[in-house]
Amino acid sequence: MFTGFEPMQVQQYTKRLHALGGELADSSQKVTHLVASKVTRTVKFLTAMSVVKHIVTPEWLEESWRSQKFVDEQSYTLRDAEAEVLFGFSLEESLKRAQSxxxxxxxxxxxxxxxxxxxxxxxxxxxxxxxxxxxxxxxxxxxxxxxxxxxxxxxxxxxxxxxxxxxxxxxxxxxxxxxxxxxxxxxxxxxxxxxxxxxx
Known part of the structure; x- marks a missing residue:
């Protein structure tokens, strides 16, 4: 699932995703990866927050595209220090709690x-x-x-x-x-x- 991007950009990302054998989730219950460049309080971000395994930056998709396979998410985990300070939380900790x-x-x-x-x-x-x-x-x-x-x-x-x-x-x-x-x-x-x- 993508959040916070222009429609044209999403189209391009979606093409690459399909070429790599991935698919767009039709509901937040099915999402495994949320691609975002910053923490936003969109419906997609907040619904995905409770169910996804990974919140990654678009670089993850770019790198996967270059490697012609999905690369390890670890190095592409979204970091947004500004939002984390603003809302007083750690995205990494929140995801761990949501998964438990x-x-x-x-x-x-x-x-x-x-x-x-x-x-x-x-x-x-x-x-x-x-x-x-x-x-x-x-x-x-x-x-x-x-x-x-x-x-x-x-x-x-x-x-x-x-x-x-x-x-x-x-x-x-x-x-x-x-x-x-x-x-x-x-x-x-x-x-x-x-x-x-x-x-x-």
């Missing part, structure tokens, strides 16, 4: 309708990290039931400034509601951070 266990496994999410990025975008990012999206708003009682019973999945609430009125009951009952960064930065860093993105 899905970040959102056994967690249900309810996202209020006005969420940005869109619901469908968030759904792909969530599901690739093992989470499940609830289609209807859970009641306070249901959340408490899930919180108290360890056999039930945890329910995490995600909202945005324009939807906070929909969360009034949660706030009154001291239930945490987070913004979208809980998911977006969470997937990038492969960490659950229950403190930083809470609405207070």
């Amino acid at each position: 266990a899905p970040l959102f496994k056994g967690k249900y999410f309810y996202l209020t309708p006005g969420i940005c990025p869109s619901l469908s975008t968030m759904k792909s990012i969530l599901e690739s990290a093992g989470g499940k999206l609830l289609t209807k708003q859970p009641s306070y009682r249901k959340i408490m039931e899930h919180n108290q019973n360890k056999n039930l999945p945890e329910i995490i609430l995600i909202s945005c400034d324009n939807d906070l009125h929909l969360c009034r009951e949660y706030f009154l009952k001291n239930i945490d509601v987070h913004n979208a960064e809980f998911i977006l930065t969470g997937v990038l860093t492969q960490k659950l951070d229950y403190e930083s993105y809470k609405f207070t």
Whole structure:
């Protein structure tokens, strides 16, 4: 899968990929390699983050093309110091964590309708990290039931400034509601951070 390139460039890369016997993944679940020249928070990058084995630079494809076979990825692993400092994470560590266990496994999410990025975008990012999206708003009682019973999945609430009125009951009952960064930065860093993105 390619992310962050011009369509013409992707076309050229795709031709080379096919010539080498590789193929473009039609869904993020099937991706083994993400080709990117920097860390971006695109849907492709964030969904791939949870499933890929390698995030490599275009040089990997160029070198493979020159060698007429896929070369070892190790020397072509994406390094983006700027983004790693900006988001406070190590891409290498995040990938290791993602490969050891899905970040959102056994967690249900309810996202209020006005969420940005869109619901469908968030759904792909969530599901690739093992989470499940609830289609209807859970009641306070249901959340408490899930919180108290360890056999039930945890329910995490995600909202945005324009939807906070929909969360009034949660706030009154001291239930945490987070913004979208809980998911977006969470997937990038492969960490659950229950403190930083809470609405207070």
